Amino acid sequence: MTATTTEHSPAGPAVPCPRGPLSAGLYAALASPQHAPPGGDEAAAADPYGEDLQLALYMLYELHYQGFAAVAEDREWDPALMPLRRALERRFLDALRTDVPAGRSADEAVGELLVEPADDRGSVAHHLEHEGERWQMREYAALRSLYHLKEADPHAWVIPRLRGRAKAGMVAIEYDEFGAGRAENIHAHLFAELMDDLGLDTGYGRYVEAAPAPALAVVNVMTLFGLHRALRGALVGHFACVEITSSPGSRRLAAAMRRIGAGPAAERFYTEHVEADAVHEQVVRREVIGGLLAEEPGLDSEVAFGADATVYLESRLASHLMAAWQLGRSALRDGEGSIRLPR
Numbered sequence: 421m422t423a424t425t426t427e428h429s430p431a432g433p434a435v436p437c438p439r440g441p442l443s444a445g446l447y448a449a450l451a452s453p454q455h456a457p458p459g460g461d462e463a464a465a466a467d468p469y470g471e472d473l474q475l476a477l478y479m480l481y482e483l484h485y486q487g488f489a490a491v492a493e494d495r496e497w498d499p500a501l502m503p504l505r506r507a508l509e510r511r512f513l514d515a516l517r518t519d520v521p522a523g524r525s526a527d528e529a530v531g532e533l534l535v536e537p538a539d540d541r542g543s544v545a546h547h548l549e550h551e552g553e554r555w556q557m558r559e560y561a562a563l564r565s566l567y568h569l570k571e572a573d574p575h576a577w578v579i580p581r582l583r584g585r586a587k588a589g590m591v592a593i594e595y596d597e598f599g600a601g602r603a604e605n606i607h608a609h610l611f612a613e614l615m616d617d618l619g620l621d622t623g624y625g626r627y628v629e630a631a632p633a634p635a636l637a638v639v640n641v642m643t644l645f646g647l648h649r650a651l652r653g654a655l656v657g658h659f660a661c662v663e664i665t666s667s668p669g670s671r672r673l674a675a676a677m678r679r680i681g682a683g684p685a686a687e688r689f690y691t692e693h694v695e696a697d698a699v700h701e702q703v704v705r706r707e708v709i710g711g712l713l714a715e716e717p718g719l720d721s722e723v724a725f726g727a728d729a730t731v732y733l734e735s736r737l738a739s740h741l742m743a744a745w746q747l748g749r750s751a752l753r754d755g756e757g758s759i760r761l762p763r
Contacts, residue, residue, distance in 0.1 A: 530709065657723040664705070
């Protein structure tokens with residue numbers, strides 16, 4: 421991969437290795453504008469949840485975050501790349517709308533999130549709290565780093581698309597996520613300290629090569645919702661799902677960190693979320709969702725869709741993790757450029 425201009429992103433990670441024709445064609449196009457990216461027909465025929473499509477979408481989305489070290493910054497909105505991105509998004513979004521139950525209200529979707537399931541089998545947080553091994557916690561943190569090292573960034577895109585109570589509530593929560601004005605308390609920074617306690621590389625995007633498609637999908641969906649004004653209701657639903665389920669899950673993960681002796685910074689990240697997100701849950705329900713639907717009642721089903729799509733993709737990731745761990749195998753992808761974590 422060589423830079424096409426001197427205006428590149430020196431601090432960004434390397435472009436990940438391709439996993440199929442879509443990501444290979446995009447890799448070549450990012451290396452040089454002389455290479456045309458894959459066409460929409462190729463994207464329309466791809467597995468919407470597969471390694472190739474999810475990696476290609478991740479690569480395009482990362483141009484809006486930290487970028488890649490050898491890719492010019494002005495490729496972010498390169499018109500040559502937009503048709504591919506749109507085709508990938510359409511394939512992914514159409515699959516979600518097919519696979520996620522339709523016709524539910526925000527009250528129904530959020531109501532389910534407020535009730536912890538009686539059967540914890542299949543819950544990653546429950547497994548890590550009670551019997552997970554240190555190597556499994558390290559794998560979990562490595563995969564979650566794809567989001568947590570940019571925590572809250574995708575959700576910030578919805579702020580200019582909200583009004584009144586919804587905007588004020590969203591900004592109040594995001595203010596906490598970004599450290600309430602203190603750089604050392606930014607949640608992304610706290611997660612980097614967690615990774616350091618676990619002996620992981622804290623570099624941004626360091627573990628993308630090891631991330632299987634289900635892990636990429638849970639990151640991609642929030643960017644998909646965040647970048648499109650038409651999906652603002654779905655983004656609010658996604659945000660609600662994250663905030664409402666965070667506190668009980670974080671309580672379990674904090675206990676897991678104590679049990680394996682991970683270190684104070686590793687435990688702090690989750691204890692911080694137990695306290696903060698218990699408050700955020702109330703704000704997101706009453707002000708963000710309540711305010712949005714008071715202004716735009718027609719977005720009710722979209723809020724539900726965003727929450728339900730998040731649950732669906734998180735369940736796919738949990739199934740992947742638990743299936744591997746129950747067999748004593750790594751859940752990380754064993755592909756070109758991927759990192760194998762020692763046990």
